[in-house]
Amino acid sequence: MIDSFGFTRRKLLSWGAVIALLPGAAGVAAGAMRDWAPDDLAAHMRDLLREIFGDRAAAKALGEAYLRRYPIPPDPADVMRDLFEDHFPRDASALARLVSERRVRDFGEGRTIVLDGWILARSEAQLCALTVLL
Amino acid sequence: MIIDFRTLDDGASLDADLCIIGAGAAGISLAHEFIGTSVSVCILESGGMELDGDIQALYEGETAGMPYFDLATCRLRFLGGSTNHWAGWCRPLDETDFEDRPWVSLSGWPIRRADLEAYYQRALPIFEIGPLDFDAHAWEGIEATRPAFDEAKLRSIFWQFSPPPVHFGEKYREDLEAASNIRLVLHASVVDIEMDTGGGEVTAVGVRSLDGRNGRVRAKAFVLACGGIENARILLAANSVEPAGIGNRHGIVGRYFMEHPNVHSGVIVTRDPQPLMENLVLHFRDSVPFQPGFAPSVDVQRELGILNASIRFAYEPDTESGTYAFQELWHGLKDGRPVRGLGEKIWQVLSDIDDVSRNVYRKVVEGKNFTTRPRYMFVACESEQMPNPDSRIMLIPEKDALGMNKVRLDWRLSELDRRTVEVVTRLFAEELGRTDLARFRLEDWLQKDSGWGDDLQGSNHHMGTTRMADDPRHGVVDRDCRVHGVSNLFVAGSSVFPTGGFATPTFTIVALALRLADHLKTRYG
Numbered sequence A: 001m002i003d004s005f006g007f008t009r010r011k012l013l014s015w016g017a018v019i020a021l022l023p024g025a026a027g028v029a030a031g032a033m034r035d036w037a038p039d040d041l042a043a044h045m046r047d048l049l050r051e052i053f054g055d056r057a058a059a060k061a062l063g064e065a066y067l068r069r070y071p072i073p074p075d076p077a078d079v080m081r082d083l084f085e086d087h088f089p090r091d092a093s094a095l096a097r098l099v100s101e102r103r104v105r106d107f108g109e110g111r112t113i114v115l116d117g118w119i120l121a122r123s124e125a126q127l128c129a130l131t132v133l134l
Numbered sequence B: 001m002i003i004d005f006r007t008l009d010d011g012a013s014l015d016a017d018l019c020i021i022g023a024g025a026a027g028i029s030l031a032h033e034f035i036g037t038s039v040s041v042c043i044l045e046s047g048g049m050e051l052d053g054d055i056q057a058l059y060e061g062e063t064a065g066m067p068y069f070d071l072a073t074c075r076l077r078f079l080g081g082s083t084n085h086w087a088g089w090c091r092p093l094d095e096t097d098f099e100d101r102p103w104v105s106l107s108g109w110p111i112r113r114a115d116l117e118a119y120y121q122r123a124l125p126i127f128e129i130g131p132l133d134f135d136a137h138a139w140e141g142i143e144a145t146r147p148a149f150d151e152a153k154l155r156s157i158f159w160q161f162s163p164p165p166v167h168f169g170e171k172y173r174e175d176l177e178a179a180s181n182i183r184l185v186l187h188a189s190v191v192d193i194e195m196d197t198g199g200g201e202v203t204a205v206g207v208r209s210l211d212g213r214n215g216r217v218r219a220k221a222f223v224l225a226c227g228g229i230e231n232a233r234i235l236l237a238a239n240s241v242e243p244a245g246i247g248n249r250h251g252i253v254g255r256y257f258m259e260h261p262n263v264h265s266g267v268i269v270t271r272d273p274q275p276l277m278e279n280l281v282l283h284f285r286d287s288v289p290f291q292p293g294f295a296p297s298v299d300v301q302r303e304l305g306i307l308n309a310s311i312r313f314a315y316e317p318d319t320e321s322g323t324y325a326f327q328e329l330w331h332g333l334k335d336g337r338p339v340r341g342l343g344e345k346i347w348q349v350l351s352d353i354d355d356v357s358r359n360v361y362r363k364v365v366e367g368k369n370f371t372t373r374p375r376y377m378f379v380a381c382e383s384e385q386m387p388n389p390d391s392r393i394m395l396i397p398e399k400d401a402l403g404m405n406k407v408r409l410d411w412r413l414s415e416l417d418r419r420t421v422e423v424v425t426r427l428f429a430e431e432l433g434r435t436d437l438a439r440f441r442l443e444d445w446l447q448k449d450s451g452w453g454d455d456l457q458g459s460n461h462h463m464g465t466t467r468m469a470d471d472p473r474h475g476v477v478d479r480d481c482r483v484h485g486v487s488n489l490f491v492a493g494s495s496v497f498p499t500g501g502f503a504t505p506t507f508t509i510v511a512l513a514l515r516l517a518d519h520l521k522t523r524y525g
């Protein structure tokens, strides 16, 4: 069977690595977002995303699907603020933990988004969108 | 005693206290309750001991509406009825299934789950299953870990399997044959129900065999137990006194046909299939197979205005995996039969030796079952259907070989039926995501606003066509399964279910038959 991305079911399985995102990590540092200059923030986030997404192409595909919902692409700073509230992750493990917390909360409260059929936490979709926006 | 109707004289007349029409799960379990009592029982069974093409053809009919199985193959017409090919899944209805739910039109049974509890208990040994433990508590009796789903949203449910599925004809034939107060008449198709002139009492049923022989059976009481489609057909066709058919003054007979819509609703992806593969599959408890699944909690059903439904993890094994080949080789060796493609299988094992070693270790050291790597994992949803008067069985002019009108089944589903599948699937997806067990992708049809998946089918469960209600305007039989307005005609089987929950019906069919037996004993015993 072919899905709407043109992938086979076998390929879908390999997507698990991307969609199930990250293992949780402990002992992490988060800094207030206002401590970061906008350029540093974007550059830093780009690095973190590179670190956490094994399959960037898949994350991008989901990010693009998410952004198609917007007539004008949102400002990445707004997306980050919405995603991290005031706690910007300093490293990949901090990002992982924050995203994991948001994921549990989003799924638990039904804050989900359907992207090309995938049922994702809104926070996961936002993270994927950042791979496109940044 | 077993009699072949074709050996009796044409025009023969038989008498009994109780005449049971149909020897499937309902008819046999009912009759069995009378063994050794003072009640003389005559069971009329259309078929013989085995499948016969000409008799089976009496089940032919038309279908309309949602795609449905061929009516001549989705049930069997010989001793034991459809239990000759049923799959053995058992589960009682939930307490809420009996209750009046304001968001489900015409919901609510005249009886409650508590009225059936003792009969469910009595039904367990008939199916060779037990204990009466079909909900979250059952996790404790099996070697599996309950996923950390929120039970307040998605509660754990279980099915038990009759192992192997009890074939009622095979299992109970000897008991019936040996009983001095029971006559089981084979090749005896009931083609008519004769009433007194006022239409308030059945006097006899007309019987016919395919070789053209006719006869009648007179009794104090009659029980129709011919399955969810045929019960309605026989009532509708018996129109010599009541032009619209017996019990049909309010035009309900044949209406409200319900199934358990059965459809794949999505695929599961995960980095680690092991927790799903280990816990959400079949487990044994004292050699009875238990299958876990999930259902929306009662609060969720109420809050979201949905029906009851079940959702179950399933997977297709990767036939190219080493473990799959290893198991084939192992079973072949054990059973002493040749394995096809032996060299290829050995190569498959060797080239995937990590997977095989992991499983061998688990089996030998941890005592766990082999889990074949999945090719893909998916979710199967089997849900309740809302009672719908337009979903129905009706007679058509074409006749069968015995001269009875055939039926058309027009199976209709509603928007609520679809929404239920959608909501329950999303709840399952959310719990998979929240617990980080996996992510979920909706099947294409659920990404649209309406319509069903191509793989939608029924479950061979025919319910609702002679529904139970205290008010004759809303039902065909009363709480004792007696046809409204007829003093001595009763119905056994899932046709009396006013709503069908998601539970497979046969366990409840038998519980109701045992209850009916108690009732008839007090009236005619």
Ligand SMILES: Cc1cc2nc3c(=O)[nH]c(=O)nc-3n(C[C@H](O)[C@H](O)[C@H](O)COP(=O)(O)OP(=O)(O)OC[C@H]3O[C@@H](n4cnc5c(N)ncnc54)[C@H](O)[C@@H]3O)c2cc1C
Pocket (backbone or CB within 6 Å): B021, B022, B023, B024, B025, B026, B027, B044, B045, B046, B047, B073, B074, B075, B076, B077, B078, B079, B080, B081, B082, B083, B085, B086, B087, B088, B089, B090, B188, B189, B190, B191, B225, B226, B227, B228, B230, B234, B459, B460, B461, B462, B492, B493, B494, B504, B505, B506, B507, B509
């Ligand atoms: C493939 C398949 C799988 C199934 N799997 C399951 C499952 O896993 N779990 C579950 O709960 N249910 C299952 N079912 C449904 C189950 O088989 C039925 O619910 C059950 O058999 C119904 O019992 P019954 O006695 O009401 O009807 P039946 O078992 O159909 O028996 C009716 C009897 O009446 C006889 N009869 C019919 N017309 C006449 C007549 N005019 N005169 C005299 N006799 C007549 C028939 O010959 C038959 O013997 C399955 C069904 C199928 C087809």
